[in-house]
Amino acid sequence: MVDPFHITADEINCLIYSYFKDSGFAHSAFVLRAEGRLEHSPHYRKHVPRGELVELLSKALLFSEVEAHWKGNAMTMSCTNQFRLLEPHTCSFDPKFPPPPLPDAQRHHVHPERVQPLQAEAENAAHAGVPQADGSLKRKASGTPSVDEPPKEKRARTNGQLEDEVEIRSPSVVETRLPAARTSAVPATPATAAAEEAPASNDMIRTASNETAASEPSEQQDDAVQLLEAHKAAVFVCGWNPVHHTILASGSKDSIVHIWDIPGPDKDGVTFAKVQPPLTCAYTAKGSDSDLTSLTWSNDGSLIAVGCYDSVLRICDSEGKAYFTHTQHDGPIFAVRFSPSGRWFLSASLDGSACIWDVKEKKLHRQFSLHKQCCLDADWISDLQFVTSGSDARIYVNDLDSQKPLRTLLGHQNEINQVKCNPSKTRLASCSDDMTGRIWNIENVDPLRHVQDSHSIVLEGHTGPVSHIVWSPITPSGEHELVATSSFDGTSRIWDSVTGECLCSFDDHKKNVYALAFSPDGRHIATAGGDGCLHIYDIRAKEKRWSWNAGTPNSSIFEIEWQQSGNLNRIAMAMEKTTVGVVDLTKVPELQ
Template identity: 50%
Template sequence: MAGPMKITADEVNCLIHAYFEDSGFQHSAFVLRAEGRLEQSPHYGKHIPRGELVELLCKALLYCEVEAHWRGNVMTANCKSKFSLLEKHVCSPDPSLPVAVAYNPLLPFMGNDQPGQQPLPQSLQPLQPQRNGSVGINGANESNGIAGPSSKRKANPSATDGAPREKRARTLPLTDDSMDLDSVVSSSEIKQVDPMVSSSASSGHTELKKSHKAKQPSGSSDDQQDNAVSLLKGHKTEVFVCAWNPARKSTLASGSRDTVVHLWNVPEARPASSSIPPKIGPPMTLSYPSQSEQGDLTSLDWTRDGSLLAIGSYDAILRVCTASGELYFSHTQHEKGPIFATRFSRSGRWLLTASLDGTACVWDISAKRLHRQFQCHKDCCLDVDWLTEDMFASCGADGKIQIMSIENSTTPKTLMGHTTEVNQIKCSPSRTRIASCSDDRTARIWNIEDVVFSRPANDEVIVLSGHTNTVSTIAWCPVTAEGEHELLATSSFDGTSRLWDSVTGQCLRMFQDHKRHVYALAFSPDARFFATGGGDGWLHVYDVKARQKRWSWYAGSEKPGIFEIDWQQSGNINRMALALESNQVGVVDVTRVPLLQ
């Protein structure tokens, strides 16, 4: 007989420490390691599988369900209430169901199946071992839109005492109609059990099968992918950002978690008869040792003439480099927190930066100095965008959008309506409106003609509702046909993307192809297509006019996330750059994909 179970605080601390590191909460991991003196623990050096804490919590939920439903009565047989880690379970039967024959859900565990006995519901089936040694629940998939450890992070705007803290990826439960798990790719591998999936919610979903290679979606093939996609290897950590040089078409910049920027020389074209991707040499490496524990790169932005590259980072240091890789200047004005966004003005004279410290800075590029710092937001400034050469907008954790003039410290206009932090803002191609997206699950379109063009004020706001989780990314369609309304695309942590009429607010089409958070969204410059990339490793390309998916590519099952997409078109060039969680940069030659011609 086994001895009594023993759980020590030291073991729990080690599990939580591993969870923090898996989730990218490096500051929290450091504090726990120091205060808990984990380095002196005999458990500290032990290997803890990725997602171990999550798996143990899921097993605890399964135990709670068995404990609550061991009586074979009508109430437990028809119970529709989900189990939660933080809420007490109260059985609630489904009144639409007929009275069921009583069953004992413990019998299958004891090997005591009896004739006429009701089968054990799928949500109570024993855990099934997966190929990679982790444990999954039948029908439950980590690709349900809940963020995994590899989620691209931003700092917590509610940090106290001015100290930056990581902001966890959103973990709000999804509604049944927000994602179609029945159509999930059957060969995906489960890496960890998602803590937000109730064990009873898995009933009726397709069981995930084990396979080394993911099934390709309809409309794509291995041959097409091998011919069209090149993977650039050089980074040692996750690649978070990438950007094509707008003037020097063969230059591609990419930035990774370790504060390293690579400049790649990617040939502009290859012979039409060649089926072999061009060989791309080693990149030029711009390595700037971080002065903090977190050095994740958050933003890369080129001037229009391609001469300078602005680099934003978690280490709070602004760096501007030349196209040849030389450091043009650097500054620590945002010393209290990460820099989330860098944006050059159209002329390249000014540079905007947004930071956790709640401020936006305008930099004089030719003079290599700070022009003015604006205290735009109470907690955190998350994004900025230029409206004109001397006017910009910022958004923050306070739910506000501020419009500022670089020559005037007072705020010309404040846009209010979001109920929580605003993640991103984009000015429309016509420069008459601003689109914003927020954690409140909406996107909004604001009229700014009165500020930019001194026209009569129009404060009507178009609210785009429908997403069931954080709206993370927005993008304006770059070209609008004469007489038609401007289009806007949004993507969300609910795993969907949507195409909107920006004037009427009508959702023209919802796309539900991703099974996890959607991180990246980009239109092709000619407005024919838009592409999305997600934590599930899939790149999907959609036809804007037909509003249908045309082509997909899978990044692989190991560290699959696609964090950013930059689409380049010029002459015969038509390609996308992808920032990948797998420490690689993907280059998709769209001219090599027949379905996108």
């Protein structure tokens, strides 16, 4: 088949030459004619209509508009943003005029080439004897290759899945239950633990002797825990608003994000049992690629952002109304972070890139193609510098205005699940599937010189992938900073971040530990996992103070966030059983 289009550089030069002459740039036209030897061109004496270059570029923009809006979804059908030559297009609409509803055929369209490598990875890991999460519970780069393997086929971007629901919807009924949960601060006897023990599953990593000796909460009523019902699927993420302390956001497997108003106890210690129905955020994805991976608030509490498997970046305001969306990434988004000032926004994706967005201008500032395989996590050092980690076992320290990394941190032997800066932003903690954590010095990064750094404090002791690492928010004067890790080996550990010494290890979970959080005052640490248990430990005493169990089946707790402010002291839980748990710790005598 003959290509119907034929464009030569000589034609382009003659077109620009005519534009220079039409615009009065006589000297520029003369230089171009001389440099390009246009008088020898067969096109030199052809008639070029005045304004032809602008006319052709206008037609190119019209084609770009058709190319960008071919999906015909709610966002593109009502897009009000103009197309420009030198700026990437971002679909947006006027919130005063909600977009029309999508036809049913478009709402549920899923790209036929979408890849789901989760099962293959789980089977391979099981044969290798590596402790694994249940199904797809390891919500990161599922199916990403190891350092020594060639990249596998990545999950393709889905088309026609974005449904932009601008009107805020409230479920008609939201029940608040006070569960008959199992709570206690005292370990049960081995006989009791054995009687209550569920049948062993393949991913349990303890021996039978360890299980019988583990602390098992006794069964009793507990009014410290509220379970909020509105989600229709497993809840993966949750986060308290940093400014408006009664506001909690939660996101589920079906991409629905709810915003709850949860009053705390009044000055007399009375807690209101009724919680009003939540708001539902706009920009809900549809289809099987709708798992939410991350959720974060801006520091001023005005915006909330979510990362999703459908590769679409979404930001809403604190009332759930649409603020910004973009499809820049070519793979699932695993991390979303606002910069300290809130001016910038960072997203990290399976496509190996990290994008920096201008929050106020609602546009892309720069895309960094950093990692060879997958960018799994990111954190801000300052408003000018940030770090990323990937499945290529590398960590990069980056500057907003430099396309190349300022520093490359080498040492991990497998994909790096998390990176976290300490409160003073002088050191970095990372954790990996190589079963270690590491502490790096990131002070005095030279913005003019790229350095490879392999010096780190290695935290060794876990026997499974290390999924989470967190810094203690408070360090007493004269003491070393503490860092905590949790692993799929069912344990969590507290470390001296300067010496690398393991100060204590907690092994009360019977399955993978999915969540880890220090209390804001630095006195306690909470862990939660696939066994449905929430454990709270006293850091100084190195002892468990209190536990709660969600019960079975579908009892996993995927994420927790601890809030302390005034008379509020509570933990939010994202739970597999489609509920959001809120633990009022002021009602737990063992923690007072």
